Amino acid sequence: MKYPPLIIRLPVWVGNLLKNYPSPIANPDERMHLVVELARQNVDKGMNGPFGAAVFDETGNLIAPGINMVVGSGCSLLHAEMVALALAQKSVGRFDLSDGGRWHYQLFSSTEPCAMCLGALPWSGIGKLFCAARGEDAEAIGFDEGAKPPDWVTTLQRRGIAVERDLLRQEAVAVLRDYAARGGRIYNPVPSRG
């Protein structure tokens, strides 16, 4: 087959960072602290997109971390949330994290999901979404959030996915601003010549 496979593999520094955290992480604020730290180190380690995410179970066991790998991997789909969801599903061995509603998993994201990641949530079997920075905080440094429904929180809730916003928002915003101040790449594709 002439089409080479795509391998989604976390860098070694992620494993090293995780060693600094207890397991389980009982407190949602502490879980978000880890996620914001993933975003911060993703910038520090190679000026990758300033976004982190992670899937936890209800008691705070980390199922899988995620970081934005768009620039490093050359794949526009690899937003932090997508990486965390894909690796969490790989880890539990099924495409529906909830396994028909039997399990409750939570996605923590350092910034509210873009239109793609938002669309991915209902297919993933995730039960709750926690966000730090708001979509407009990412837009303020130039990132495009895509065509999200204005009432996106309600659209998720209607599908059984709870949403909690603004956990450690200021810490996450600081990571975004630092990335912009250091000249980080805002990698929205330019519309092609159609």
Place this chain on the structure above:
Amino acid sequence: MKYPPLIIRLPVWVGNLLKNYPSPIANPDERMHLVVELARQNVDKGMNGPFGAAVFDETGNLIAPGINMVVGSGCSLLHAEMVALALAQKSVGRFDLSDGGRWHYQLFSSTEPCAMCLGALPWSGIGKLFCAARGEDAEAIGFDEGAKPPDWVTTLQRRGIAVERDLLRQEAVAVLRDYAARGGRIYNPVPSRG
């Protein structure tokens, strides 16, 4: 690292199928024929989701094919469009297929994109989307298309992505109906206990 990597690799039969097609495939209808055939064989070879996709360049060179791999790979993100985009970006070596607007690539999809795939398109650098079956055709056999904007064609066009619908729609609908008639799995996750 305790988090195993996710490897997105096309099965061998895809390569065998491609041998039956010329390169380039000059005619858009013929390109869609290949994509519908990918959907059909994806069902025949293992009752995987009845969806196919492919990225072509303007002259009809196949950059990468895609098939729905949700059930087989245990990953809810691996819709046919996502696989085709990811492997096309891998193949050309960049996350922006258009490379800053210099190149025009086309995504062919056997069914109109769901909310996630729709959100992924502007990040991919794709210039034009061709669809066979409509979203409502997938919904008619029980698949959920997600919270798409009602004017999704316009939202893409506003971002410089042209859309052409209904190429070989009936052929693609036949694949969907055959999948349903054979008891194919409709794999929308059940909302979790939140």
